[in-house]
Structure formats: C-alpha cells, structure tokens
Amino acid sequence: MKRLAALCTGTLFIASLTACNTSVDKEAIAKTIKDDEAQWVQDYAAKDVNKIVNHYADDAIVIAPGMPASKGKAAINDTIKGMVSDPAVDLKFTASQVEVAQSGDLAYTRGTYTMTFTNPATKQPMTDHGSYVTTYRKQSDGSWKAVTDIASSELPPSAPAPASSAP
Numbered sequence: 001m002k003r004l005a006a007l008c009t010g011t012l013f014i015a016s017l018t019a020c021n022t023s024v025d026k027e028a029i030a031k032t033i034k035d036d037e038a039q040w041v042q043d044y045a046a047k048d049v050n051k052i053v054n055h056y057a058d059d060a061i062v063i064a065p066g067m068p069a070s071k072g073k074a075a076i077n078d079t080i081k082g083m084v085s086d087p088a089v090d091l092k093f094t095a096s097q098v099e100v101a102q103s104g105d106l107a108y109t110r111g112t113y114t115m116t117f118t119n120p121a122t123k124q125p126m127t128d129h130g131s132y133v134t135t136y137r138k139q140s141d142g143s144w145k146a147v148t149d150i151a152s153s154e155l156p157p158s159a160p161a162p163a164s165s166a167p
Contacts, residue, residue, distance in 0.1 A: 024104035033098055033107055033136055033144055044091045047084040053077045057137060057145035065128070065153040083117070088125040090116040093132060105138045113151060121158075130154040 036055065043051040053076055056062070062070040062079060070079040083089055093113035100107040110133050119126040135148040 024100065024102060026100040026102075026104070029100045029104065029107060029144075030098040033100075033109060034095055036144060037093065037095055037109060037134075041092055041094075044084070044089075047089070049077065049081050049084055052080050052084070055146055056149070057139065057147045060145070060147050060149065063148075063150045065130070065151060086118050088116055088118045090114075107136045107144065109134045109136070128153050128155055 040052065040055050043055070053073060056073060056076050058073050060071075060073065060076060062076050064070075064079075067079070070076045083091075091113065092115075093111055095109035095111035097110045098107065099110075111131070112129065113132050114127060114129045116125055116127045118124070130151055130153040132149070132151045134146050134150070136144045137147045139145050
C-alpha cells in the first residue's frame with residue numbers, strides 16, 4: 001500500500017512540474033502576428049488576392065462597413081477580388097495592441113486602418129478610416145490565421161438618397 005501511495009504521489013508531482021513548465025511565449029507570438037499583419041499590408045499593396053486570402057482560416061468571417069459579412073474562404077476570396085480590382089484601392093492598417101491568450105492558441109489585434117477606394121456614387125476616390133479587431137487562431141501547422149476580421153468606419157453614414165417624386 002505504501003508503494004502505491006508513493007507511486008501516486010510521485011506521478012502527481014511529476015505531472016504538476018510538467019504542467020508548470022508549459023509556458024507560452026506571448027511576446028514571440030505577438031511579434032509573429034504583428035509581422036504577419038505588416039506582410040498582409042504589403043500583400044494588399046501588391047493586390048495579390050491569393051496572398052491576402054491566405055491570411056484567413058478556412059472558416060473565417062470578414063465583417064466590413066457597407067457590405068454583407070463574408071463567411072468562409074471562398075466568399076472572402078470573392079470579396080477581396082472585388083476590392084483589389086478597384087484601381088484606387090489602397091488599404092493600410094496597423095495594430096496598436098496584440099493580446100495573446102494564456103493558452104497560446106488564440107490572439108487578437110486591435111488597431112486603425114485607412115482605405116482609399118472608388119466611391120460607387122461619385123466614381124471618385126474617397127478615403128475611409130476607422131478601427132479594426134482581428135481574432136487569430138493557431139493552426140495545426142503552427143501558423144496563425146485570422147478567424148474573425150471586423151472593421152468599423154469612423155466616417156458618418158452617407159445621407160439617404162432623396163425620395164423620387166413619381167407622378
């Protein structure tokens with residue numbers, strides 16, 4: 001009986017040491033994600049749809065002002081393809097905060113963006129700016145992919161079109 005108690009105590013002690021030694025290098029993860037976002041901005045500058053979309057997980061969702069949510073990589077691909085086909089499009093964003101979960105498998109960034117695009121109503125370039133939050137999940141290959149990407153414009157909404165006077 002004493003042997004069994006000693007074995008159990010020893011096993012618990014080793015298990016607790018192993019659990020304590022499992023540390024997450026949150027600073028390294030945050031740097032990886034910030035570097036990835038810097039690359040992402042370069043991919044937008046190059047208007048490389050495949051590279052832009054590769055920053056997203058297969059089950060990701062993109063929620064942006066003035067458009068329906070894009071759910072899944074195929075829908076995100078279509079959205080990005082439409083965006084970068086605009087000759088005026090220019091998107092820049094930078095994180096002011098990167099938070100990493102203690103588990104080391106989730107993280108998020110929060111920051112600001114500016115985006116120039118062709119206004120569909122005026123056919124002239126216009127610049128939007130606002131805030132964003134992107135949630136990342138660590139993938140099985142160790143890479144980090146965006147799973148939720150939400151942007152919020154700081155521009156006031158456009159005035160509604162005047163009502164037509166039909167006879």
